[in-house]
Amino acid sequence: MGLFCRSPARFLSSSGTTAETVLAELLRELREDRAPAHVKVLLLSPFCEQPLVLCPSHSVGEETSLELMSVYSQCSPKALTLRCHLLLAITSVLVCTDCVRRRSNTAQDFLELLFQIVQDTSELHSDSTSRSLRATACDCLRELEACCPGLLSQHLELLGVLRQRESSRLHQAYSELYTLVMRNGVYQLAQDTGAGPDDLKALLEGDTSVACEVTQDSDLMNTKDFSALSSLVLGPMGAVPTLHTGLDCKELRSVLSSLLEDSYLLTPLAQADLLHKLIELVAMVPGVPPTIFRAQLLRLLGTIEVSLLHTSLLMKSAFTDSLFSAEDEAFLLKRLVVLSQHPLLNTPEKLFYMDCLLHFPENRPIGCGDETLPVLLTPQLATAVVPTVFNDSVTMLTRFNLLSMVYLENGVERMRKGEALPTCMSIWLLCLALWEMGATVKLLLPFLEPPFFFFFILVMQKTMQSHPLGSSAYQLADETQNKLQNSSWTVALLQGFQNTISNVSLTKLTSQELNSHLKIMARVAEEKDIPQHKTLLFLSAVVIASSSSLLGNWRLGNGILAVCRRLLTHPGLDTLLITLADVLQHMATSYRDTDIRDHSRLYYTLLTNLSKEKLAGVLERGTATEGDQVKKRTLSCIVAESEGHASILTIKKVEEAVLKLVELKTTEPQELPEDGKNWLCNSTDAVGAYRAQFDIPDFASEVTLNYQLVHNEKKASHFDHLFSICLHLSLTDEHYEELGDITVPCLFREKSPPIVKLKLKPRHPYPTFLRASAVFTTQDGLTWYSELPEIHISFQQTFCPVPVPPPGVNLHT
């Protein structure tokens, strides 16, 4: 069951059954009397979790729910848990297969059954361990109404009576059901432009004649508009449908007051739901003043329960200053600040409150942007959320973000004056300490905001000693540039990195760290305004270290060369010339990798022979072609090697077959063996020789099949000219000896196709098929991999041809 619910598709494919069979099987088991109740409960889970897999159409859904209802009617009254689960399963099937929306007969029968249950108060013997059937029936009705708003509008009065009558704990279930039905009923009326106070009265009093009329007029779910399902608590910009009742709507008011009075008896989660519905109701009926909630406010604002405080925010958003005075607003905001760092709450809750601070529903919002700080959130108030050592990294990041927004709002000037200086410094120190302890570089992100940036550079240059700057730091630099158009800050940041890296002791670095340091240095070397002496110093240290250790691999060499190449085009090259030449010469003579030595020699030659302008010209053309679809293999491209290697060295895969092998029909005479002449002379000898070869113990026959290698498709493409084609053939069974790869120098569409000889050595004469693939190079220098269609070898083809003289040759007998 678990497997089915988690991944029905996989379950069905692995077990080889169909959903239909599973459904039949499940229903059969459920009807089985001897099966214990807890097993049946388990069998019901697919109906609850994956009803659409079991019942793909509404007709199947209807049949299935009928079946389940008959199981329900037959099960023992004592099996409460099973009966509850059956109700849930039927609800799920009916809702998901749209039977409820279509008002199918089964759905109507099920509604009747549920109403019977909720009205049956004889169920007094229920024990605490199983859920009351009545409560479950209420939940089912509520879900049906939630999925199909307006379904139960006509029963509102009955539900109201049931709610009031109930004084046991179950009153919660009745209250929730009643509130939802009322909310949807009022929504229905509000949609109807002609509806007025009488309609509202009729709805509440269960006057079915009027209510019926309304439902027929505007059955919410018969339209394609599902807005009735949406929350109506919108910001000041959202429009809520309203029901104009005048000021006199006593009935509704008294119902609302009674619900609110008893609301504290509900569990916090149920209370939150109830209050949400009531907020929506009051929002729709202007005749009821929002102050009806006033008495609940203090309780909601003081609560430890996140969902209850949440409802007060929703009230704030829906009613703004008609419920919350300016003092209330300030108080709520302060309360949010308190909650967002209260040690008794868990981290997700605190983060939630932090998010609420950023989206605080103000009475008079100034902007309606994405994230705006509430005006009342002053820097002084925000000091409460200054990160402390007790925070985890996500909390800290969230707090930094908020603080940076606060300081941004309040001007860099104040920062410069030093008002917030101590705070910033201490945040910084803490942040760095955490970074050392393994937090991600994202912690530093808020510091890219202007007010913090000043400190960022200052502190980094002073305090960062030996941080492993990963690829994330590299990204940070790029992000700085994107985020801040002011490039001098990126320069400052990169210079900081340069300082840090050049002070690092090489012996402490792992090769991975060294590679990422080189990557950052390459980025530093791109900056025209940064003096590159330190970069070069670092480079020569790395080069010397690499020649004396095992570090000198191809990858590292490329990292070094990448920095060198950028230095070659740096405006300050003149001052770097001698040291750079030394570095390159050293690399060219003593680096462990041949390829790197060659490249270094080339760079060295270019550096020592070309003028600065020419050098820049050659090298920059190399990088300029980057990203072009067709890359010409020029010298400059080779010079600008390193990064491009990734695309050149990677073999790209073509999904469709580019090539195919077509068998060459032997209409012309078989190619004669070397000793064909003799063979012609004496056919008896020839046959003898043919037979004699089988006497040699090691003899293995070899069958040569001829194929033409051609393009698979007619249409021209950039695969028209292919070079260095390597065909790889693989066997699919054991009956043949392994095949070697076949190489074809080139294949041009307009020229005659090359002939490929396939030499098969059968162990046993069985027909077979071969899988074939090809690796080839296109004109632009890229290498591709493509599968070929399978090659079928028939039984006849597995034999060496018996020597038959070519036609027109007379045999001597």
Add this chain to the structure above:
Amino acid sequence: MSIRALWIISLEKGDHVSLRFSKRFSTVEHRAKLLAGTAYVPVPDEDIVLQLLLTELGLSDPEKAFVSLRDDCSHCPRSPALELRLSGCEQDTLWPVLTVSQGTLILACLPLVDVPTKPRPPLFSLLSVSKGLTLLSGLQTFLLSSGGKHDPEGLASRLALLPSVLLQICPLGTPLDVPLAGPPATSTTVLPVGNQKQPAWKTGLHRGRAVVNVALTEVVRSMQYGNPNRQDLWDVYGTVTCKCEVEGVLPNVTVTLTLPPNGSPLQDILVHPCVTSVDSSILTATSVENGDSSAFWGPYKFPSLLLLSPSDYAAILLRDLMSAVEVKVNHGQVDASKEKNLLVWIIGQKFPKSREVSLEGKVSFGGPVPGPTDPMCSGLTAYIKLYFKVPDLTLSGCSVDQHSVQVYSTAKPKIFTARELQSSDYFIWNSTGTAPVSSGQMML
């Protein structure tokens, strides 16, 4: 407001991840489909969710510190709601996925979004988010009710109870309550008594001896540096719990807290939903209002802290593997664990007459094998962590007088009060080494 799916994952030793429980609520999913229209993103198969979730939480590949999908600087996690990108395309995103985790257990759920999704709505517009968070932490408390101890069997047995628990608290994807942490109360008939409605959060009616237990627990966190350049930091918070076993549908209990005359006022008070009325002045006392003026900066000395505590001990985390340990203590016993690089000094329940305990010793490092490679063990590890409990003491001086507890009930109940101070994150740093420093506020 409802949730579409629920997942419970456990992370075992050796990075073994398993999905311990999952539940999809098909009717809520149906609503999600109707609400989202063309923007609907179905909940994918569990293994996909699992993989994306672990990546997002940074648990999937410990070797890989930088995953651009997650760690990209332009994508900043600010809220408790994660987004799981099912494919490269932005439309194909599962949001908002809520998670809570403790120890090896991760709980996650996907709340229903019932407001327009374009542009992405703020979290506060979704009641399902706070309800989801409450449900998750309620389930977490239920599953880990063994008190934080590693208890795989207990966890497994409670996981097995989940289907019936969910039938009670979240039958069709709409969370109604959080599970009871303990076993259900013995006598819990739902007989209606008179006209008074019974609270839905009370498990039942009490029969038997009337007892009221009021317990005051304070928790102290501290960072002590012993260095004039670094401000010591501490904060104290506490809870008052009242367990009321009295007959009647709505027994009313009033608990009064008293503070010593020179004590600082209680701030940032949060109220349990069963508290029927609160004075607004209690709520307005907050630590955030006055800023620095109300803050009190150390030095903090707790001369009487470690009195009569049942389980005091200090743990010292050390770097590099210890090769030789010579330690002298004037009290208690020292346990040196070379494998874990840990010195544990069990001080015991009583102090000597001098009220001063000391540990002197010399630890040499550099064993044949290198020490643990946990990043926590490098650089900032020269600290002592103190664990202690002090019965009958609160730092704030706050107390509940037995006679001030008023119970409005026919039977005269026996009233018990207790108070206790506990430590949490109580660090003493090496005064000459590095230490994380921040200037947070002190709260009381």
